[in-house]
Amino acid sequence: xxxxxxxxxVSYSSAEKILDNFNLEVNKGLFFGITGKSGSGKTTLLETIxxxxxxxxxxxxxxxxxxxxxxxxxxxxxxxxxxVFQFPENQFFETDIRKEIEFGIKNTTLSSEDLNRRVxxxxxxVGLNDNETEELSPFALSGGQKRRLALACALVLQxxxxxLDEPFSGLDNSGQNQIIKxxxxxxxxxxxxxxxxxxxxxxxxxxxxxxxxxxxxxxxNEIPPIVxxxxxxxxxxxxxxxxxxxxxxxxxxxxxxxxxxxxxxxKLAEKLLLKNND
Amino acid sequence: xxxxxxxxxxxxYRENKKIIENINFSIEPGKITAILGKNGSGKTTIIRLIxxxxxxxxxxxxxxxxxxxxxxxxxxxRKQCGIVFQNPDNQFVSPILEDDIKFGLxxxxxxxxxxxxxxxxxxxKVNLSGFEKRKISTLSGGQKQRAAAAGILAxxxxxxxxxxxxxxxDPNGKIELRKLIEKLRNQNKTIVLVSQNIDDVITAxxxxxxxxxxxxxxxxxxxxxxxxxxxxxxxIQIPFAVRVYKDLLQKGIKLKKCPLxxxxxxxxxxxxx
Numbered sequence: 016x017x018x019x020x021x022x023x024x025v026s027y028s029s030a031e032k033i034l035d036n037f038n039l040e041v042n043k044g045l046f047f048g049i050t051g052k053s054g055s056g057k058t059t060l061l062e063t064i065x066x067x068x069x070x071x072x073x074x075x076x077x078x079x080x081x082x083x084x085x086x087x088x089x090x091x092x093x094x095x096x097x098x099v100f101q102f103p104e105n106q107f108f109e110t111d112i113r114k115e116i117e118f119g120i121k122n123t124t125l126s127s128e129d130l131n132r133r134v135x136x137x138x139x140x141v142g143l144n145d146n147e148t149e150e151l152s153p154f155a156l157s158g159g160q161k162r163r164l165a166l167a168c169a170l171v172l173q174x175x176x177x178x179l180d181e182p183f184s185g186l187d188n189s190g191q192n193q194i195i196k197x198x199x200x201x202x203x204x205x206x207x208x209x210x211x212x213x214x215x216x217x218x219x220x221x222x223x224x225x226x227x228x229x230x231x232x233x234x235x236n237e238i239p240p241i242v243x244x245x246x247x248x249x250x251x252x253x254x255x256x257x258x259x260x261x262x263x264x265x266x267x268x269x270x271x272x273x274x275x276x277x278x279x280x281x282k283l284a285e286k287l288l289l290k291n292n293d
Numbered sequence: 294x295x296x297x298x299x300x301x302x303x304x305x306y307r308e309n310k311k312i313i314e315n316i317n318f319s320i321e322p323g324k325i326t327a328i329l330g331k332n333g334s335g336k337t338t339i340i341r342l343i344x345x346x347x348x349x350x351x352x353x354x355x356x357x358x359x360x361x362x363x364x365x366x367x368x369x370x371r372k373q374c375g376i377v378f379q380n381p382d383n384q385f386v387s388p389i390l391e392d393d394i395k396f397g398l399x400x401x402x403x404x405x406x407x408x409x410x411x412x413x414x415x416x417x418k419v420n421l422s423g424f425e426k427r428k429i430s431t432l433s434g435g436q437k438q439r440a441a442a443a444g445i446l447a448x449x450x451x452x453x454x455x456x457x458x459x460x461x462x463d464p465n466g467k468i469e470l471r472k473l474i475e476k477l478r479n480q481n482k483t484i485v486l487v488s489q490n491i492d493d494v495i496t497a498x499x500x501x502x503x504x505x506x507x508x509x510x511x512x513x514x515x516x517x518x519x520x521x522x523x524x525x526x527x528x529i530q531i532p533f534a535v536r537v538y539k540d541l542l543q544k545g546i547k548l549k550k551c552p553l554x555x556x557x558x559x560x561x562x563x564x565x566x
Binding site for chain 2: 253
């Protein structure tokens with residue numbers, strides 16, 4: 016098990032538990048989508064995994080070692096587990112994009128040649144590699160570009176676990192698709208990803224498993240088709256359903272657990288043409 | 294009749310890099326107008342110019358016929374307009390939610406005896422009743438967005454701007470925000486929404502579509518959101534039902550009219566049978 020949370024309880028005040036006796040096992044290379052109502056504890060979960068909130072009770076284990084124990088090697092952990100915050104501007108402070116990305120790895124043992132190459136490759140990965148953009152201040156970028164820069168700052172360290180807090184909020188269609196492609200690409204390299212999102216369309220498309228949270232607990236930890244095909248459950252927990260499922264239910268189209276748009280349109284056209292021929 | 298009028302407005306942060314170029318539009322009172330465009334298209338810049346948060350390079354902006362650049366223009370705008378920013382953390386000034394809302398009330402010279410009632414009513418509107426004493430730092434992203442909206446609603450401005458104000462809300466939260474905006478419109482408030490997300494603007498009375506630093510079309514939500522080519526041009530996601538309509542057409546199945554929502558799609562398919 017790469018990452019495990021055992022009976023973790025976190026609270027900001029004595030009255031309210033944000034994570035309540037929380038248990039989770041994460042296998043290497045899987046993509047977890049985390050969803051649930053606002054205030055259900057999703058961001059706190061990521062921050063606790065990242066080492067920001069010492070639990071009152073329980074353990075956060077990374078490769079079987081408790082990350083909150085005094086003797087734990089925090090320095091190497093910080094390089095292996097990277098988090099991209101909800102608001103990218105909260106994590107910028109350098110004067111240009113290249114320096115911002117360099118900051119994370121400049122204290123590593125990489126030679127300056129390797130460092131430069133790594134930064135250039137990362138800039139290419141996130142599509143910020145034209146000369147004019149590289150010279151810009153991180154704060155002069157558009158919302159979508161900021162998201163990609165924040166992702167680049169995490170990716171340059173080649174983390175084993177990537178934690179993403181609503182990476183698509185405020186992003187337009189093409190920005191969203193760019194980030195989805197980047198995530199699909201790094202997933203094939205074996206990176207474990209935990210991503211908080213409210214978007215059922217995106218989660219259904221890219222996540223291996225969906226964790227549904229409510230009041231600091233896991234209500235469901237399942238593959239996307241099982242979570243999202245239960246209309247009543249999705250409505251009760253306020254997590255929404257992908258458009259393809261909503262439309263398929265309404266139009267009585269059988270998707271056979273393949274909720275992609277391509278499958279939906281093929282099945283719908285087949286059904287309509289069949290009716291036409293009758 | 295117009296509340297906001299922009300005439301030949303251009304803006305650039307740096308020389309030769311226009312963010313918006315020679316745009317003209319007017320916004321009607323008591324309606325929801327949405328400015329739709331992809332990231333970096335200049336949407337936020339437009340509302341910052343209207344609110345005099347950025348200096349105008351070229352052109353004129355009028356609010357209720359008051360010139361923004363006139364002597365008392367800014368003072369007038371501050372009284373008339375409220376904005377909920379994209380990042381709620383950018384607009385909080387106090388650590389406790391109640392104090393944050395009261396800060397705005399004090400600055401609008403609202404008597405202190407009314408503050409508690411104003412706070413209570415504003416929090417009720419955004420489903421945060423009982424959160425008066427909460428530390429803002431302990432709120433979730435979605436709760437912060439609603440809290441930021443409460444701070445503005447308490448001021449009871451006539452013109453309200455929402456800059457991607459629902460981007461972090463859960464699906465139910467987005468529906469609640471849409472209902473709240475419609476309710477405000479029914480109270481005769483003028484609403485300006487800024488978004489790149491079609492779900493946020495589908496209930497708008499009018500949509501202004503921005504692309505390439507210019508307005509490429511404007512019209513009712515139906516007119517703009519079913520204009521497949523323009524949406525593609527502007528890099529905006531195609532509504533699910535519109536995409537299905539287009540793809541069925543390619544497969545030789547023609548619906549009578551292009552649906553905007555999944556419910557309308559079902560109705561069209563029902564008619565087809």
